[in-house]
Amino acid sequence: MNTLHLEEIPRIAAISRADFIKQFAKPQKPVVIQKLTEDWPAYQKWNLNYIDKIAGGIEVPLFDDRPISSKYKFNEPHMRMKMSAYIDLLKTQPTNYRIFLYNLLKEIPVLRDDIKFPDLGFRYLRGIPFLFFGGENSKVFMHYDIDYANILHFHFDGEKKCILYPPSESKFLYKLPCALISHQEIDFNNPDFTRWPALQKAKGYITHLKHGEMLYMPEGYWHQMTYLTPGFSLSIRSMTRRPKHIVRGSYNFFIMRYIDNAMRNLFKEKWMSYKNKKAIKRSNKLV
Template identity: 30%
Template sequence: NVLEVIQSLLDVTWENLNTGHWSEVPVEERSLYSTLSLIKVIVIIQSQVRMNGPVDESLKEALRAADLGLLLGSSLRKELSHAANLLSSALFKGNVSNPLGNGCLDNIEDKPGDWNFKGVFGELVDNLKCPSLEYFSKNHFTNKKPVKLTECINHWPALRKWRDVNYLLKVGGPRTVPVELGSAYTQSDWGMQLLTLHDFILKHIIEKGTTTGYLAQHQLFNQIPELKADIRVPEYCYLSEREEDDDNVDINAWFGPSGTVSPLHYDPKHNLLTQIVGRKRVLLYCPEDSEKLYSHGGLMLHNTAKVDPYEPDYESYPNYKFAKAYECHLYPGEMLYIPPKWWHHVRSLDVSFSVSFWWE
């Protein structure tokens, strides 16, 4: 059985990919996984045609193989993406009469969150209404000063379309995505699970079980081009400190229920955090206060603080009381510019969908 042989090879390669730190995995192993995944897709489809088996189950199995090849592999991305898009479209056509929920993410929460928080409060960051590129560059990009930007993305189709659960299911319901489970990546209850977007929305957005699920820091738009067509790279991202990087922008999705948290951390790149659905509160601290925030250190968490701004432990981290906090309340259609090395803690008040743009 050719499929059994391919699956055995994929299982061995999977083990190799998940041994040690991801950054140290040889590119040849990832390339092999991509190749085997594409072969599996082809074999499944050929077998389905030859044996005339259940179409939906074959399509789902083939689509999962293509998505895993995209998520874990490093080559044949164009071929895998094309195959995944065709399979996803075929699956949706077969389930068009099966909507999920009441259709609107805004109506899922029984009781929306509010801005009454315990813990630390900060000075509100500046707020600008669609500044010119020149003004933003001179006063914020060059000076590395955070700012909230409004009325810059009102034309994005995402602001309307992504509020509709069934639109998200239409363009990506059968797609496999990595979901973070637990309160935060710094906690012992944290883990990762691969789910279809449909199952993620059902279990963690609509039903909202006991474990928090967060589709966080995932390049969803490389995986689902229909969603990428609903947004635009903001012009501010084309400001660059290095000319050769002026078109190198990393775009990530952040989708989850109310109460999701990104612990206090910093990123090495410029960041525009755009809010599409729901609201978020962001606390910020300047790089000069780094020692007062008590980094975890080490390879994995050197850019993550031990301090929790919502439950500050001044006995263990006494200098934290001297750190100056800033904060930003993000609503749909707004963006927050977070400069490199600026510490930030992010909490969602509602079901939330955000997009981050990182660049140098």
């Protein structure tokens, strides 16, 4: 079986603000903090049954694993469903349908009382704590976030596998032009190095998150998630203060995505085909 070059992400029970800044935030290294949420109400309360009870009547956007195309954009849902029906689906069978980047805490404000913003030296974007849900074996494609934010990713009610790469490895990941994703035909759980030889040069990280654990993902880190069991996660974010990342994030948000949308509208699948071919050509040059 082909395996990627992945280092286990360090795991610690707890850490002081000063040590976190020194050891992880400043050097931009990922870490899992295992007991950060044990004094949160969410640690005791948050599971699928609880979410069903307080948010079951809300209609939520769902994404599956179909490739991004000229028809479906990066953040455009494929269908909608009542939360209660979706949770029933998660409990009864594996499904590719996921909830992605959804501010459920805005819809159900009482959920905000269940979380805290950790004192780790960040200035958080407190108005956008996003939730993510997935069924057994559902996957989130490899991508990085548009704004180069620092991300604290908390998992609840289940287990998920997380693969990360620092921005320095982008050249080996078959990154699509004018996009935040790698080539969507890559299976990062069982990569075909004959087809994707540059992946052998990429050096990344791996961890498995369980209930209540937090993964720190530094600015611009690539991440791919696989839900090993049904569950959900919370991400809170802090904007970058690094000038080069401010520039890159601003370019992504204010220029790149509009260029990409215009090219989709003009050339449709021809544009998508060009991007896929260009990603392969660029990365394979490095082999």
